[in-house]
Amino acid sequence: MAKSIVKALDGAQAVSNAMRQINPDVVAAYPITPQTAIVQNFSQYVADGVVDTEFVTVESEHGAMSACIGASAAGGRVMTATASAGLALMWEVVYVAASMRLPLVMSVVNRALSAPLNIHCDHSDSMGARDAGWIQIYAETAQEAYDNTLQAVRIAEHPDLLTPVMSMQDGFITGHGVERVEILDDAEAKKFVGTYKPKHSLLDVDNPATYGAWDFYDFYFEHKRQQTDALSRAMPIIVEVGEEYGRLTGRKYGIFDPYEMDDAEVAIVVLSSTAGTARTVVKALRQKGIKIGLIKPRVFRPFPARELVEALKGVKAVAVLDRSISFGAMEGAGPLFLELSAALYAYGNGRGPLAVDYIFGLGGRDVIPAYIEQVAQDLLHIAETGERGDLVRYLGLRE
Amino acid sequence: MAIKLKELAGKEERLVPGHRLCAGCAESIIIRQIVNAIEEPVVIATATGCLEVASSVYPWTSWRVPWIHSAFENASTTAAGAEAMYRSLVRQGKIEDKDIKFLAFGGDGATYDIGLQWISGTFERGHKVIYVCLNNEAYMNTGIQRSSATPLGASTTTSPAGKVIPGKTQWRKPLTRIMAAHDIPYVAQASPHRWRDLMEKARKAVEADGPAFINVISPCPRGWRHDSSMSVEVAKMAVETCYWPLYEVRNGTEWTLNYKPREKKPVADWLKMQGRFRHLFTPQFEHVVEELQAKVDEEWERLLTLCGE
Ligand SMILES: Cc1ncc(C[n+]2csc(CCOP(=O)(O)OP(=O)(O)O)c2C)c(N)n1
Ligand code: SF4
Ligand SMILES: [Mg+2]
Numbered sequence: 001m002a003k004s005i006v007k008a009l010d011g012a013q014a015v016s017n018a019m020r021q022i023n024p025d026v027v028a029a030y031p032i033t034p035q036t037a038i039v040q041n042f043s044q045y046v047a048d049g050v051v052d053t054e055f056v057t058v059e060s061e062h063g064a065m066s067a068c069i070g071a072s073a074a075g076g077r078v079m080t081a082t083a084s085a086g087l088a089l090m091w092e093v094v095y096v097a098a099s100m101r102l103p104l105v106m107s108v109v110n111r112a113l114s115a116p117l118n119i120h121c122d123h124s125d126s127m128g129a130r131d132a133g134w135i136q137i138y139a140e141t142a143q144e145a146y147d148n149t150l151q152a153v154r155i156a157e158h159p160d161l162l163t164p165v166m167s168m169q170d171g172f173i174t175g176h177g178v179e180r181v182e183i184l185d186d187a188e189a190k191k192f193v194g195t196y197k198p199k200h201s202l203l204d205v206d207n208p209a210t211y212g213a214w215d216f217y218d219f220y221f222e223h224k225r226q227q228t229d230a231l232s233r234a235m236p237i238i239v240e241v242g243e244e245y246g247r248l249t250g251r252k253y254g255i256f257d258p259y260e261m262d263d264a265e266v267a268i269v270v271l272s273s274t275a276g277t278a279r280t281v282v283k284a285l286r287q288k289g290i291k292i293g294l295i296k297p298r299v300f301r302p303f304p305a306r307e308l309v310e311a312l313k314g315v316k317a318v319a320v321l322d323r324s325i326s327f328g329a330m331e332g333a334g335p336l337f338l339e340l341s342a343a344l345y346a347y348g349n350g351r352g353p354l355a356v357d358y359i360f361g362l363g364g365r366d367v368i369p370a371y372i373e374q375v376a377q378d379l380l381h382i383a384e385t386g387e388r389g390d391l392v393r394y395l396g397l398r399e
Numbered sequence: 400m401a402i403k404l405k406e407l408a409g410k411e412e413r414l415v416p417g418h419r420l421c422a423g424c425a426e427s428i429i430i431r432q433i434v435n436a437i438e439e440p441v442v443i444a445t446a447t448g449c450l451e452v453a454s455s456v457y458p459w460t461s462w463r464v465p466w467i468h469s470a471f472e473n474a475s476t477t478a479a480g481a482e483a484m485y486r487s488l489v490r491q492g493k494i495e496d497k498d499i500k501f502l503a504f505g506g507d508g509a510t511y512d513i514g515l516q517w518i519s520g521t522f523e524r525g526h527k528v529i530y531v532c533l534n535n536e537a538y539m540n541t542g543i544q545r546s547s548a549t550p551l552g553a554s555t556t557t558s559p560a561g562k563v564i565p566g567k568t569q570w571r572k573p574l575t576r577i578m579a580a581h582d583i584p585y586v587a588q589a590s591p592h593r594w595r596d597l598m599e600k601a602r603k604a605v606e607a608d609g610p611a612f613i614n615v616i617s618p619c620p621r622g623w624r625h626d627s628s629m630s631v632e633v634a635k636m637a638v639e640t641c642y643w644p645l646y647e648v649r650n651g652t653e654w655t656l657n658y659k660p661r662e663k664k665p666v667a668d669w670l671k672m673q674g675r676f677r678h679l680f681t682p683q684f685e686h687v688v689e690e691l692q693a694k695v696d697e698e699w700e701r702l703l704t705l706c707g708e
Contacts (some may be wrong), residue, residue: 054483062517211465
């Protein structure tokens with residue numbers, strides 16, 4: 001196993017350390033709470049000469065992504081970071097980056113969207129970008145945020161993929177929470193991410209190419225098909241990179257993390273830091289003999305539909321916990337629930353578990369173990385009676 | 400610095416024929432003058448607009464140089480990103496320094512309106528990007544809508560001349576001055592009819608070795624409603640009437656007038672060449688011509704003072 005050192009870091013520091021080791025050729029970023037620390041830490045690395053990066057201190061997030069697009073098309077390694085309104089502001093070019101198949105890595109520190117203004121965690125920002133064509137990976141801890149950042153580079157730049165990766169962690173909860181984080185030895189980290197050799201580059205003036213051409217109806221559709229095909233090919237690549245990382249660090253990464261799922265009769269599915277709280281509750285309930293399990297999806301795009309349906313086989317009732325609302329969707333459900341429901345319908349042979357959705361934690365509302373215990377009680381009731389009850393519920397909300 | 404026609408004739412074109420700009424469109428004339436004036440390798444970013452849609456229709460391209468389009472407002476920052484990557488890779492010894500020059504082309508919509516912030520940021524950060532505005536004074540690609548470059552009185556599809564309103568009711572944004580106020584090494588106004596001046600300005604922009612901005616008037620037969628054979632004449636008259644003076648500004652302070660008409664023609668001579676101003680030559684709206692003339696005079700006097708003329 002590779003050498004590493006243990007540090008007490010918050011999630012932002014963990015990601016900045018990964019960025020320091022990756023040493024991107026260009027970083028273009030704009031500060032926004034709770035991502036600001038990443039930009040500040042990285043600026044210090046630049047100021048201290050510990051990275052070779054050309055740091056473009058853009059005037060907005062749209063500018064950040066625009067500069068990233070130009071820089072990435074010019075054939076080097078490029079990273080950025082944002083959150084919330086920043087991601088919303090760059091919307092248009094988030095799509096452009098993916099559609100031009102530029103292997104960028106963007107760290108997103110999840111934060112609610114306005115209005116009302118709120119700086120705390122929920123997943124509205126990155127979930128809103130779920131159809132933009134990026135790979136999306138969610139981290140539970142600062143450690144995972146660090147590990148995912150290193151892996152994201154390898155995934156994005158994989159020659160069969162060339163698709164940008166958004167790497168998420170929960171604002172404040174993970175982003176500002178200090179944890180024990182194992183940081184790979186610099187040389188090992190650099191060896192793992194390797195060097196990027198682009199097939200094409202704007203700077204190849206001897207072989208000029210046109211980037212971002214204009215498609216009519218005679219080609220656009222085929223280009224979109226190529227793009228969606230690439231995302232469909234991503235899963236084995238993500239797994240391969242996660243396994244290689246596991247051999248290096250002892251921390252193997254896959255598509256999702258199952259916990260106590262082998263004989264589970266009811267299950268909770270939740271992304272990011274809340275999975276930690278849920279695991280504690282599941283563990284305690286298991287000690288009482290309750291057959292409950294937990295699935296923490298890591299990869300949301302591409303959505304691991306078949307894999308999740310398979311993992312939920314034999315489960316009678318499942319609760320999805322969503323930290324955002326897909327406004328106007330079926331009963332105002334959240335994106336994770338909608339995706340999972342579609343997957344159960346498509347691949348469940350009509351025998352999937354009864355599924356309910358819990359919207360939680362919007363705008364940073366705290367999630368305490370008692371809420372998860374309530375979810376477990378509800379699930380047991382559904383499993384026992386076979387009656388699903390309300391499709392969409394709310395946790396920790398004053399009605 | 401001197402540009403020789405003979406040498407130019409032997410040069411390989413960087414924007415090749417076959418593009419889909421309208422007959423008589425000044426945009427291709429301007430681009431060729433600029434990119435052919437530059438000796439060094441170039442990388443070009445282009446904003447959404449006529450030039451972009453006419454020159455990059457997949458699977459064809461009219462560009463023999465590396466070229467990128469990302470969006471409407473961000474050609475400057477796209478070029479700046481590429482330029483930052485170039486500096487980074489050269490500094491790290493990852494690629495050879497080929498003295499590449501970075502250009503961005505945008506219409507007046509992309510430049511005066513939607514992309515102003517991106518350009519301002521690009522200039523403030525000092526990226527070595529030469530930004531060229533192909534100023535046809537409206538959003539032509541989307542069907543002749545007004546922009547903040549559209550002059551008073553011009554009829555466009557969103558400032559149409561009607562029974563009571565004489566076309567656009569505002570003057571135009573003094574964009575070249577705004578760009579000069581960034582105190583960047585080189586800012587200029589140019590016209591395709593004075594090709595040598597324009598080509599020299601392209602070279603000066605390269606030699607300025609920093610952010611540069613060139614605002615070029617670009618007659619559009621479709622939107623300005625003149626015969627497609629008249630584009631260069633219309634550009635010329637814009638300069639002869641002092642509606643579009645040719646000048647340059649170095650470092651925000653050194654103003655130079657590049658051309659002073661022997662006899663300043665009335666702006667009406669220029670307006671009359673274009674259908675977009677036809678309604679102004681009616682008793683109801685003829686006062687607008689006077690207002691336009693007053694605006695042109697005011698700006699011209701101000702420019703003369705700035706240039707120490
Ligand atoms: C964000 C955004 N808003 C609007 C448009 C629609 N649009 C495309 S080109 C254009 C006008 C272009 O005008 P200009 O920059 O003056 O270039 P021209 O076509 O006149 O040369 C507009 C409004 C767009 N592509 N993107
Ligand atoms: S509409 Fe005007 S600017 Fe556009 S291609 Fe035609 S002439 Fe040129
Ligand atoms: Mg225009």
